[in-house]
Amino acid sequence: MPFQGEKPIFLQLAEQLEEAILSGAYPEGSQVPSITEYAATYKINPATANKGINLLVSAGLLYKKRGIGMFVAEGARAKLRQQRSEAFYQDYVKKLVREAQNLGLDLDQLTELIQRGYYDVH
Amino acid sequence: MSIELQSISKRFGSTQALDQVSLTLEEGHIYGLLGNNGAGKTTLLSILTDRLRPDFGQVLVDGQPVKNNDEALGKLFLVGEQNFFPEDMKVKRAFETAASFYPDFDLEQAHKLAKEFGLPLKKKITSLSTGYASIFRLVLGLSVNTPYILFDEPVLGLDAQHRDLFYRLLIEKYSQEPCTVIISTHLISEVENIVDHTIILRDGRILRDAPTEELMENTYAVSGPAGMVDRYTEDKTILSSHSLGGLKTVSIQGQPESDLPLGLEVSRMSLQDYFISLQEAAEREEEPA
Structure with a gap:
């Protein structure tokens, strides 16, 4: 479980x-x-x-x-999708940025990684 | 509707098995009774069911003392290690005997559960393997329909599949017919999401007695570089602390601050980790200075 x-x-x-x-x-x-x-x-x-x-x-x-x-x-479903976008920012994007800062990545490096991830995941 | 333990003490020789234990077990909860070996769990359950008499204090069931009180005792059922059936009795006959003692015992349910567990009805109780002897007692406990059901190490000797089945059947029974369940167990991680109230015993005393959720909300772990962790924990109540190279993990009693210094990681603790941390904290306190 x-x-x-x-x-x-x-x-x-x-x-x-x-x-x-x-x-x-x-x-x-x-x-x-x-x-x-x-x-x-x-x-x-x-x-x-x-x-x-x-x-x-x-x-x-x-x-x-x-x-x-x-x-x-x-x-x-529609209600959830809308809620999820905001939650996505709060739960994922903010954490992601924090972790990137921990790793010493700047915004350009982070953007590059996100782009790489975007095209890697189908 | 509740079981009340009022200042129960019990001594065996030089060992103080229980030391002024007071507890209230309210209707409609699943209690976890946790403690290391020798903490007093079985003694407590035996006193609850009048199999053992306390030196001091008393137990009330729905306001009535249990001592020599068949009416009060009829509301309790203890699933423990002992069998109280004649040696050559078969499983089926033992169910019928139990049904004659407990008016709400559901014979049909017992047969159904025996089938689900693969417990043979025609076998003698004494010829059952360790696992099936446990299962036999579990089936009694899940069919007896007393308002209070006490399980002392219910899954001892059971394989993973049967343990899983027991927990599922227990939850089904509990949600269909409200009752009060007390589970004493060493397998903390298996019950941590099931017990809504946790009682932790240590050396015959109560270390914690609170809703499980409340306990878990008031503890957390912090890890990071040792120096940073030490600085962070300076003004906090530390339960336990472990280092691995320069990395330190500390479990803390309290709630984490919302803005944590960069480089420190906060995590929630499991009930089992919390239990171990509490024991470590108690051991540290007991050490002579």
């Missing part, structure tokens, strides 16, 4: 769900697994699973149907 690293588990779960919505693994309007299923599969406390899923519910990405389960909201 990829639950390791810097972030609390409930955030990692929330991000995985977002990832699944973005990639289309959980299409808009479809039902997602229950809290028990997430908790049992990932071996996490159900309260933690609940906390992670509630992040998506309060962001309007998932909605609950009483007695039936949870579903992906219409427009969730």
Whole structure:
């Protein structure tokens, strides 16, 4: 299970769900697994699973149907893409720049590396 | 609804196994009971279930003392090392016997779980291998449906696949029927995302008793060049410290500052790393100056 690293588990779960919505693994309007299923599969406390899923519910990405389960909201993908661009800057770009500064790279060198990466990754 | 331990002390000869331990175990949590060998975990669980009497203090279950109290004891089930079934009893019969003692015991569930684990119902309990003897007790614990279920080293002797299955079944059971679970274990990394509350025992005393999340938010590790790390940690509470060449990693009690000097790396600690750091800190304190 990829639950390791810097972030609390409930955030990692929330991000995985977002990832699944973005990639289309959980299409808009479809039902997602229950809290028990997430908790049992990932071996996490159900309260933690609940906390992670509630992040998506309060962001309007998932909605609950009483007695039936949870579903992906219409427009969730577009919403996520927009959020992700800002998060990309905060989480990746800033870290990348910091690490580049640690390594003593200047802006031109960093730009060159990004260009190299851009064309290397297909 | 809770179990309350009020100032429990227990001595074996010259060893103070438990020293004025007070704890409250609230309904609807999965507690992790952690400690090195000899910390007092099994003694604590035995006293909780009235298998052992404390020298001082008492245990209350939902407000009632457990001492000689069948009603209070009927709310607890301890999955431990011992079997309380006659030697030649078969697994199936043992389930039925358990069901006659515990009114909410789910016989159907026990058979279903036995099948999932591959536990043969027709075998005598005494002829089960170490692993399957553990599994037999786990199946009892997962089927008994008492409000409080205590697991003492539940996965001892189990292979990785069966351990994984146990954790999954435990979580399923716990989320379907709210209960209170206490797991005493050395395999900290396997339960660290499961236990929402952590109790750490050391030499018969409680070192920590807090929600797991709170413990983990209040500790972190810093690593970098030794000189820089030393300067950074000057005014901080250090739990443990390790050097590898000129690189130093220190675990700290507290929360990291938002702007860290360039060249230092902050990382979150796992519950297991935190546990080890706490033990190291305690050992340092115990050393004669």
